[in-house]
Amino acid sequence: MGVDIAYECIGPCTYRIYHNTYYDCSGSLMQINNWVQPIDPTNPPTPPNFTFDINGVPALPGQNCNDPVPIGTGWTFVSYQEVTPVCPSAVTECEVNNAAINGVSEVRYYRDYNFCNTNCDIYTLEWEDCCRNNAITSLTNPGGQSAHVSSTQINTTIQPCNSSPTFTNPPVPYICAGETFTFNQGAFDPDGDSLVYSLGPCFDSGPNDPVSYGFGFSPTAPLGPGWDVDVDSLTGDVSISPIPAGGNGPVEVGVLCLYVEEYRNGQLIGEVVRDIQITVIDCGALGQTNATPSIDTIVNVTPGATVNGFTVTTCACQEIMFDILVSDQDPGQNHILSWNNGVPGTFVDINNPLLPVDSIFSPAPGITPTGQFSWVPTVSGTYQFLLTLVDDGCPLLGQDQQSIVINVVSCALDPFADVDRLACNDYRLTGVPCGGAPPFTFSWSGAGGLSGTGDTIFHTFPGPGAYPYTLTITDSTGVSSSTSDTIFVDNTAIANAGPNFVLCSGEVGTIGTPAQPGHTYQWTSPLGQGWAGAINPTSAQPAVTLNNSLSVPVVIPFYLQATDAFNCISFDTVEVTFAPKPTANFTLDAAVCVDELTTVNFAGVPQPGAVYFWDYNGGIGSVNGPGPHQVLWTTAGPKTVSLYVEVNGCPSDTITKTIIVNPIPTSSFLVTPQVCAGEPAQITYTGTAGNGATYIWDLGGGSGAGGPGPFGVTWNTGGTKTITLTVIQNGCVSTQSTQTVTVFPTPTPTFATQSQVCQDDLVQITYTGSAAG
Helix, strand or coil: CEEEEEEEEEECCEEEEEEEEEEECCCCCCCCCCCCCCCCCCCCCCCCCCEEEEEEECCCCCCCCCCCEEEEEEEEEEEEEECCCECCCCCECCCCCCCCECCEEEEEEEEEEECCCCCCCEEEEEEEECCCCCCCCCECCHHHCCEEEEEEEEECCCCCCCCCCEECCCCCCEEECCCCEEECCCEECCCCCEEEEEEECCECCCCCCECCECCCCECCECCCCCEEEEECCCCCCEEEEECCCCCCCCCCEEEEEEEEEEEECCEEEEEEEEEEEEEEECHHHHCCCCCCCEEEEEECCCCCCEEECCEEEEECCCCEEEEEEEECCCCCCCEEEEECCCCCCEEEECCEEEEECCEEECCECCECCCEEEEECCCCCEEEEEEEEEEECCCCECCEEEEEEEEEEECCCCCCEEEEEECCCCEEEEEEECCCCCCCCEEEEEECCCEEECCCEEEEECCCCEEEEEEEEEECCCCCEEEEEEEEEECCCCCCCCCCCEEEECCCCEECCCCCCCCCEEEEECCCCCCCCCCCCCCCCCCEECCCCCCCCCEEEEEEEEEECCCCCEEEEEEEEEEECCCCCCEECCCEEECCCCEEEEECCCCCCCEEEEEECCCCECCCCCCCCEEEECCCCEEEEEEEEEEECCEECCCEEEEEEEECCCCCCEEECCEEECCCCEEEEECCCCCCCCEEEEECCCCECCCCCCCEEEECCCCEEEEEEEEEEECCEECCCEEEEEEEECCCCCCEEECCCCCCCCCCCEEECCCCCC
């Protein structure tokens, strides 16, 4: 039910052809393949069965034109969606069968072509598909007629290469019988060429085969005698109203072809056509009584500007501002008023004038929005933008479109200057006449040596500062006008190396501050290009480190050069103090006895603020300060003593030394408790001393071998004998052990008797030895 072909130049001799086709969802032979209900935008259909050709136009009789080479393996899918202008709750045949509204689907494709080796200047794009919709009432036997478009041509001689106008609004006008309706295609030319709109014939199966219109229908009367259809040649607004005015307007389905001619510097350089199907329906049969909303008028125009309908005339370089009023006969509806950003102005809601928007919504049901437009045009010419007003009628949305034309004319000479900063001290100044009669002459003067006579001058200022200047423009009638201003040249580069700080030896730190937008950085230091720890010397915040092996702090400066987007340069320096690593050496005896105090002492030079961390491995002693500290251990074995020192948060290495804690030997022993004089008493050592121990015996006057034994001790005299033992091993002295031995004297066997007695006489014998009792 509709099609348009456009193209875009995407590179040297390379063009992208866009193919947008619109289908009546109630069905026609001109239908996409694998079409299903409802439409699923994520499941693109295969390209329809259309015919597409690019045919060269010979410049000379008999010339054969080389065909451009297609790129890729076919048409590239862009999008697939329903574009019926209905409310969200309405159902069309794009969703279910036998719905009251046919509905329209849109399928968009493109394909790229290489024209580099073509030998003709002009190529015609031809598209054709069979067949049109049988519901069309403006054609005879519509289902037997095809749709053909072939007015679009690519002229490869145009430089820079040309892109055709494109359409931004879908061509799906649904009109309620009896309603006045205006719609716009949203045509846009990417090259800024002028566009001229007209109605023309639609074609059947070739460029010389127009469709067969029914009686009373024609290219300029596509809906027949009951409707007036006009197009504004400047804006492209298509206005449709019933005949007679205020009449009901018959239900029709007609085809309309809108031609858009493309002009550059007054010369026609191209043309595109849009084949459209217009559907007039009996909205009352759908239960809808919605009146079409209306973009009514322009009010509150800036003084000095003039208004004629929807055309505003204003002077160049003067701000133009006006409000757009809309209305709707239906109470309680919500509306959206939007614009297409067709000019570089500002569109706002009058109730919120500080926020530029694309669309304005009703502040409350039944209250229509009011838009406000403002702009300061600088170049004479004719400009336009498109307004679209949509209500929330159902099932069909009520819609009105209106192009706003702004004629910018040259008035009294009122110059101004555009100032562009190109580099730090380099500026481009462009004079804009704004009014007056061309041609113009320009005269520049100002501080910092600024001077020139062209409309655009380039100047390099000597450095930061304020530089007033004056521009005088004289038009062809001799009228002169001046404007003055001041250029403030600033060094916008920001170099911030950060504050000075202290790092410990071997510690990694970061210099600089977060990067400024558009800045580049370069760091250097006396350490050279490969200074320690410079992860990235072109970073805003590189890492730095240094192993300071000296005993004193080392101060290193780091120099920063920052360059901004304008090549302004700024410098800064940060000093990093790398503190020396503290020493943690200390003195410690090699060995000590259990429970014996030993001295531990820091061997370096104590520094102010130093904190000492001692670890005695279970030993008992003070851990505060450098010492000397008295430490003892209550258990034997090798013990470690460790120390690390922090000075202003910088730690030393941990120093660890080992001390042997020797056990104190015991001096216990066994001895025979009683012996006779001259007989040995057996002594056996039972203490803990091992090899190498020294045994100090006191045998109480006896004699024996000594050592750990066993050995014998004898006494020559009787009595109680005291034995003591002290043991020394590894310098550790035991307590003294003492035991006693009773020594019995050896008795003598002497006795006295009579020297002579008689037989049978008693002899008196008396014991005279040393034995007692």
